[in-house]
Amino acid sequence: MQIVLASQSPRRQELLGLLKKPFQIRVADIDETIDTACAPYDEVARLSRGKALAIPRDRDELVIAADTIVVCDGKVLGKPHSHEEAKAMLSMLSGRAHQVMTGVTVLLGEQLISHTEVTDVHFRTLSHKEIDAYVESGEPMDKAGAYGIQGGAALFVEGIAGDYYNVVGLPVCRLQQMLKEMAPELF
Numbered sequence: 001m002q003i004v005l006a007s008q009s010p011r012r013q014e015l016l017g018l019l020k021k022p023f024q025i026r027v028a029d030i031d032e033t034i035d036t037a038c039a040p041y042d043e044v045a046r047l048s049r050g051k052a053l054a055i056p057r058d059r060d061e062l063v064i065a066a067d068t069i070v071v072c073d074g075k076v077l078g079k080p081h082s083h084e085e086a087k088a089m090l091s092m093l094s095g096r097a098h099q100v101m102t103g104v105t106v107l108l109g110e111q112l113i114s115h116t117e118v119t120d121v122h123f124r125t126l127s128h129k130e131i132d133a134y135v136e137s138g139e140p141m142d143k144a145g146a147y148g149i150q151g152g153a154a155l156f157v158e159g160i161a162g163d164y165y166n167v168v169g170l171p172v173c174r175l176q177q178m179l180k181e182m183a184p185e186l187f
Contacts, residue, residue: 001060001061001062001108001183001185001186002023002024002058002060002061002062003016003021003022003023003024003061003062003064003186004023004024004025004026004055004057004061004062004063004064005023005024005025005026005063005064005065006026006027006028006051006052006054006055006063006064006065007025007027007028007051007065007066008025008027009169011148011150011168011169011170012066012169012170013025015165015168015169015170015172016064016170016172016175018172019172019175019176019179021186023064026055026056026057027055028050028051028052028054028055028065029054030047030050030051030054032047032067032078034047034069034076034078036076040069040071040074040076040101041101041116041118042116043069043076043103044067044068044069044101044102044103044116045103045105045114045115045116046103047067047103048065048066048067048102048103048104048105048114049065049103049105049112049114050065051065051066051067051105052064052065052105052106052107052112053107053112057107059109060108060109061108062106062107062108062179062182062183062186063105063106063107063108064104064105064106064175064179065104065105065107066102066103066104066105066169066170067102067103068100068101068102068103068144068166068169069100069101069102069144069145070089070093070098070099070100070101070144070145071098071099071100071101072092072093072096072098072099072145075092077089077092077093077098077144077145077146078144078145079141079142079143079144079146080140080141080146083135083136083141085146086135086140086141086146087131087132087135087146089140089145089146089147090126090131090134090135090140090146090147090156091126091131093123093126093145093147093156094123094124094125094126094131095123095124095125095126096122096123097120097121097122097123098120098121098122098123098145099118099119099120099121100118100119100121100144100145100166100167101116101117101118102116102117102166102169102170102171103115103116104116104117104170104171104174104175104178106175106178106179106182108182108183111182113178113181113182115174115178117162117163117166117171117174118162118166119160119161119162119163119164119166119167119171120160120161120162121149121157121159121160121167122157122158122159122160123156123157123158124156124157124158126156130156134147134152134153134156137152139151139152139153140153148168149164149167149168150168
């Protein structure tokens with residue numbers, strides 16, 4: 001059985017490698033616009049399902065897709081489009097708790113399982129100088145919520161409740177359980 005990761009994210013590729021199963025990469029090209037009338041928890045799962053269903057695949061290929069968002073006070077923070085937007089996001093997260101939600105979908109033939117993993121993250125209070133320096137590093141620009149916990153933003157995180165790898169972009173513990181349910185022969 002061939003495993004396909006529907007993501008070009010280097011972080012997801014690295015995390016999927018923890019399962020010690022060979023996989024291919026196929027990038028899904030879908031509209032990733034969040035419907036603000038719907039709950040973020042449901043929307044991130046919908047996006048992961050859309051990615052899984054969008055890639056070309058054979059019936060016997062197992063597809064894994066994911067999408068990650070940051071939610072603060074009910075507002076969804078995706079990837080910033082500018083340095084100013086990244087600074088605004090980090091300012092919003094400063095000194096506060098927020099949630100990181102990753103929708104994960106596993107698809108095999110007509111079987112599909114989706115789950116949304118939620119991790120609570122608390123940032124310490126950040127100075128404008130810290131925010132400016134982090135944004136100037138370029139690191140926040142391709143990450144939901146404008147930060148990467150596995151990089152320079154590790155210095156901002158006072159604590160988390162939940163799966164650390166979910167914050168990086170792929171809740172590997174939950175994913176392994178989903179894979180065992182869908183394709184027990186893999187394990």
